[in-house]
Amino acid sequence: MDFGFTEEQAQLQSQVRRFVDSECPLARVRELMASSVPVDKGLWEKAAGLGWQALTLPEEHGGLGLAWEDLVVIAEEAGRGLLPLPLVADAAAARLLARLGNPQQCARWLPAIATGDSIATIAMLEDADVYEDRGVSLQASASANGSASLKLNGAKRFVPYAQAADLLLVIAREPEGVSVFAVPADSPGVTIIPLVLVDATQREADVVFNEVSVCDDQRLGRAGAAWAEVARVLDAHAVALSAELVGAADAAVMIATEYAKVRKQFGHTIGRFQGVKHRLAELHVGVESARSLVYYAGWAVDHLEDARMHVSMAKSFASMAADEAGEDCIQIHGAIGYTWECDAQLYYKRGRASRNILGSPEWHSERVLSSQGL
Amino acid sequence: MNFTFSPEEERFRSEVRVFLAEKNPNRGEKIGSDIESSLARLPQLLAWNQALYDKHWVGFNWPQRYGGGGGGLIEQMILKEECAKDHAPILGLSYMGLAWVGPGLIKYGTEEQKQRFIPPILKAEEHWCTGYSEPGAGSDLASLQCKAERDGDHYVINGQKIWTSLASWAQWMILLVRTDLSAPKHLGMSCLLVPMDAEGMEVRPIKVMSGETPFAEIFFNDVRVPIENRLGEEGQGWDVTKTALANERSSIAEVTALQHNLEDLKDLARRCRIGGRAAIEDSSVRSRLAKLDCTIEAMRLSGLRFLTKQLRGEPIGAETSVNKLLRAQVEVEMGRLGCDIEGSAGRLLKGPHGMDVGAKWQKHMLGWPTTVIGGGTPNIQKNVIAERILGLPHDV
Numbered sequence: 001m002d003f004g005f006t007e008e009q010a011q012l013q014s015q016v017r018r019f020v021d022s023e024c025p026l027a028r029v030r031e032l033m034a035s036s037v038p039v040d041k042g043l044w045e046k047a048a049g050l051g052w053q054a055l056t057l058p059e060e061h062g063g064l065g066l067a068w069e070d071l072v073v074i075a076e077e078a079g080r081g082l083l084p085l086p087l088v089a090d091a092a093a094a095r096l097l098a099r100l101g102n103p104q105q106c107a108r109w110l111p112a113i114a115t116g117d118s119i120a121t122i123a124m125l126e127d128a129d130v131y132e133d134r135g136v137s138l139q140a141s142a143s144a145n146g147s148a149s150l151k152l153n154g155a156k157r158f159v160p161y162a163q164a165a166d167l168l169l170v171i172a173r174e175p176e177g178v179s180v181f182a183v184p185a186d187s188p189g190v191t192i193i194p195l196v197l198v199d200a201t202q203r204e205a206d207v208v209f210n211e212v213s214v215c216d217d218q219r220l221g222r223a224g225a226a227w228a229e230v231a232r233v234l235d236a237h238a239v240a241l242s243a244e245l246v247g248a249a250d251a252a253v254m255i256a257t258e259y260a261k262v263r264k265q266f267g268h269t270i271g272r273f274q275g276v277k278h279r280l281a282e283l284h285v286g287v288e289s290a291r292s293l294v295y296y297a298g299w300a301v302d303h304l305e306d307a308r309m310h311v312s313m314a315k316s317f318a319s320m321a322a323d324e325a326g327e328d329c330i331q332i333h334g335a336i337g338y339t340w341e342c343d344a345q346l347y348y349k350r351g352r353a354s355r356n357i358l359g360s361p362e363w364h365s366e367r368v369l370s371s372q373g374l
Numbered sequence: 375m376n377f378t379f380s381p382e383e384e385r386f387r388s389e390v391r392v393f394l395a396e397k398n399p400n401r402g403e404k405i406g407s408d409i410e411s412s413l414a415r416l417p418q419l420l421a422w423n424q425a426l427y428d429k430h431w432v433g434f435n436w437p438q439r440y441g442g443g444g445g446g447l448i449e450q451m452i453l454k455e456e457c458a459k460d461h462a463p464i465l466g467l468s469y470m471g472l473a474w475v476g477p478g479l480i481k482y483g484t485e486e487q488k489q490r491f492i493p494p495i496l497k498a499e500e501h502w503c504t505g506y507s508e509p510g511a512g513s514d515l516a517s518l519q520c521k522a523e524r525d526g527d528h529y530v531i532n533g534q535k536i537w538t539s540l541a542s543w544a545q546w547m548i549l550l551v552r553t554d555l556s557a558p559k560h561l562g563m564s565c566l567l568v569p570m571d572a573e574g575m576e577v578r579p580i581k582v583m584s585g586e587t588p589f590a591e592i593f594f595n596d597v598r599v600p601i602e603n604r605l606g607e608e609g610q611g612w613d614v615t616k617t618a619l620a621n622e623r624s625s626i627a628e629v630t631a632l633q634h635n636l637e638d639l640k641d642l643a644r645r646c647r648i649g650g651r652a653a654i655e656d657s658s659v660r661s662r663l664a665k666l667d668c669t670i671e672a673m674r675l676s677g678l679r680f681l682t683k684q685l686r687g688e689p690i691g692a693e694t695s696v697n698k699l700l701r702a703q704v705e706v707e708m709g710r711l712g713c714d715i716e717g718s719a720g721r722l723l724k725g726p727h728g729m730d731v732g733a734k735w736q737k738h739m740l741g742w743p744t745t746v747i748g749g750g751t752p753n754i755q756k757n758v759i760a761e762r763i764l765g766l767p768h769d770v
Contacts, residue, residue: 001451280764285696
């Protein structure tokens with residue numbers, strides 16, 4: 001029994017921390033927020049040089065074959081620095097490809113993802129705004145002209161980093177059930193509409209599919225048989241996102257704590273007042289509890305048959321921790337926390353925006369019970 | 375990360391299970407592991423303590439030369455977890471002696487004191503209570519005023535203590551007193567071991583809101599104890615007391631007890647009806663149950679992270695306050711939620727109308743301060759976290 005980072009994980013953690021500090025401090029994040037380029041190529045390539053995009057991919061396809069709990073280590077530090085890279089979405093897409101794809105499909109796509117030359121993302125959410133089987137209505141249907149190919153018609157919403165992606169893994173409905181298609185983002189009939197987000201450190205886009213032709217060899221796995229694996233990969237994605245939220249929440253608490261140590265009012269630093277220090281202590285408890293749940297869920301998605309309850313516990317607590325820490329970071333700063341220059345606003349927006357990605361804390365809280373048969 | 379146990383550890387777990395199947399007097403019954411329910415069944419419990427003692431499982435990590443187990447942290451966790459899962463009674467009947475007195479004796483006691491006091495604690499032949507809080511010294515314990523003055527080879531104690539549990543059951547008290555009025559407050563205290571039958575001691579029970587009398591006030595009027603009953607040096611009382619605090623029982627067994635209570639709440643929610651349908655279908659009940667579920671699981675996992683730090687030889691300190699604060703929230707919420715699920719029956723103190731056996735949730739609703747206020751209030755835990763973990767300054 002050992003519930004802590006291995007030596008390798010501790011090294012990975014400090015590597016990411018150094019990278020964030022030297023390559024992309026918050027001043028640089030702010031520049032990239034304003035950039036029209038969705039993913040900074042230089043930053044992405046440097047991350048690839050450290051093997052991060054290859055981390056959890058299978059070794060036979062150019063990956064490092066490490067575990068999802070190792071990606072959790074990266075994600076937490078990336079979240080702490082609000083690193084504007086699609087590391088988590090890309091890794092989730094690669095996981096889905098690796099699990100559902102046949103050897104040819106894996107060999108075609110995964111090596112380029114591992115080197116960072118291709119970015120992949122899962123196109124799941126639709127107008128129904130729910131991460132469940134019933135939320136999938138984008139159609140994959142036989143062509144009217146009777147050709148061998150299928151046509152995709154419909155729209156996906158809030159696809160993470162779709163505007164930067166080379167490969168879309170489209171969750172679609174066939175008569176047999178839910179299937180996944182690997183669709184190059186530049187396929188004819190695919191329209192990508194970037195969204196203007198509250199949290200400008202992230203990128204999302206709507207993707208419209210209008211008579212997009214896909215062949216049988218673009219389907220990952222059997223027709224209509226993909227949902228169970230999609231759900232498991234969305235769970236792994238939610239855990240890594242939760243790790244980003246834990247990192248962001250921890251950073252927000254740290255920023256507020258450091259401010260409370262220097263800001264003086266009524267002749268004392270405000271950190272001496274229990275109204276401030278007790279709130280910071282409560283936030284710390286929220287972060288630590290979420291962290292314990294997230295680390296365990298990161299292990300569970302690779303080791304347990306059914307990790308749903310653990311994933312939902314992690315996502316609901318991490319969402320709440322980040323949302324509360326972001327808000328209170330502003331409150332503890334007072335008016336200065338409301339300014340554009342203050343970093344509190346960046347964490348507030350991250351917490352607010354990400355709480356509902358891959359399921360709100362309320363949805364996950366409900367699933368904590370339903371996954372136990374309650 | 376690795377959540378598996380070594381073959382030796384698994385063998386130990388089997389050994390514990392075999393032991394429990396044979397010796398657990400609570401087997402098959404849901405009897406609380408709290409002190410009161412335990413004391414009500416004394417003969418069985420003395421047999422239980424003897425069986426544990428024969429295995430060297432009382433004082434599991436205490437030195438073997440005084441009768442302790444000399445055991446490791448993982449085995450201790452396994453033992454506590456298995457006992458809690460099996461609804462076994464507390465791991466050693468001299469509860470306060472094990473929690474508060476032994477750790478200080480082991481670190482600060484003289485050889486004579488260790489020989490004299492440790493074995494009777496392990497064998498449950500002697501019971502202890504604590505004399506820490508005073509009417510004017512609660513959260514600010516170090517401002518206590520009860521004093522002991524030297525008179526030849528004796529101390530003479532005068533003053534008052536309060537919130538002492540099990541005072542009428544104990545033969546001994548571990549007492550924190552002021553021995554130097556001129557020293558800074560943390561440095562002027564000493565720890566004394568006082569027999570409860572000493573002349574000049576008066577015990578008055580305190581009735582609490584549940585109607586029970588779990589605590590007492592103790593009055594000292596020229597109580598004389600020999601100087602060899604001092605634990606640690608004169609002026610070292612604060613350090614001795616902190617040792618006991620640092621050795622608080624592992625949270626693993628507490629988490630298992632909380633899990634049992636949560637399962638009971640879920641059962642209750644299946645049986646009771648709110649607004650014409652099963653309470654378990656009520657969205658507010660569901661979200662409260664889910665929050666408890668997440669919190670208890672977070673406590674379990676954080677406990678494993680702290681244990682891992684200890685196993686790796688890293689110091690652990692203030693971070694355990696995170697779980698103490700959560701435990702306080704969970705204890706209060708469980709009583710509230712149980713009574714809320716029962717609806718109108720939730721305000722019955724006795725009676726048949728749909729309430730849980732023995733007014734379980736009402737007792738919880740009226741009894742949480744024993745665990746929540748004792749050993750450091752939530753507000754004090756927040757101070758500990760803010761100051762020792764976050765590095766914020768002391769209060770104004």
